[in-house]
Amino acid sequence: MRSLILLPAVLLLAACQGMEPISSSQAATPPSQAEPAPVPETTVPPEATPADAQVSQETYSSEEIVAEASKFFGKASGDVAQAVEKVFARYGRPNAYIIGEEGSAAVVVGARYGRGTLQYKGGDSMPVYWQGPSVGWDWGGNASKTVTLVYNLRNTAQLFQRFPGVEGSLYLAAGIGVNYQQSGNIVLAPMRTGVGLRAGANVGYLHYTRKPSVIPF
Numbered sequence: 001m002r003s004l005i006l007l008p009a010v011l012l013l014a015a016c017q018g019m020e021p022i023s024s025s026q027a028a029t030p031p032s033q034a035e036p037a038p039v040p041e042t043t044v045p046p047e048a049t050p051a052d053a054q055v056s057q058e059t060y061s062s063e064e065i066v067a068e069a070s071k072f073f074g075k076a077s078g079d080v081a082q083a084v085e086k087v088f089a090r091y092g093r094p095n096a097y098i099i100g101e102e103g104s105a106a107v108v109v110g111a112r113y114g115r116g117t118l119q120y121k122g123g124d125s126m127p128v129y130w131q132g133p134s135v136g137w138d139w140g141g142n143a144s145k146t147v148t149l150v151y152n153l154r155n156t157a158q159l160f161q162r163f164p165g166v167e168g169s170l171y172l173a174a175g176i177g178v179n180y181q182q183s184g185n186i187v188l189a190p191m192r193t194g195v196g197l198r199a200g201a202n203v204g205y206l207h208y209t210r211k212p213s214v215i216p217f
Helices: 002-017 024-028 062-073 077-091
Strands: 096-120 125-151 162-164 171-173 176-178 181-183 186-193 205-209
Touching: 062 077, 062 096, 062 125, 077 125, 077 171, 077 176, 077 186
Parallel strands: none
Antiparallel strands: 096 125, 125 186, 125 205, 162 181, 162 205, 171 176, 176 186, 181 186
């Protein structure tokens, strides 16, 4: 009878001798669960430009804008600085700008078409186009160069929409016309040369697009 009682204990002792001791930390650790499958990385589509990702929030100084605009407009930096200072005093430093050319014509009802390059601090850039109507006490036509300061843009896709003109914002400084356009928090400040014949062109809106369009609406 005693041998029958001791047999389970002997078998248990033999089994324990073949096992490694368990530390207290191991004892407290629950059984491991299967690791989840790795999530594939999200890649930018090949047809998208680097600028379609998050826009850098680095900003341009007034000296940088004056230097670029003076070279593009072919004007003295002191003249350009007058226009730039007005924009900077109102909105501060932009995190992008558009440099390009446009043409417009109007007899009360007008249209404006343009094309240029959206430039970010750090080197990223992409082509952009714009078109839009204007209505008001407006006549004449012109072709002009334009440098548009861009504020609060966080993703390029936010640019491709309609931007109404801010009424009464047009002013002239040293032969450069400046007005403001705004949609939500995004503000555009186009600076143009040769706008004397289109004093009413700030009434209306501009539609910024990835591709050119003959329809101004």
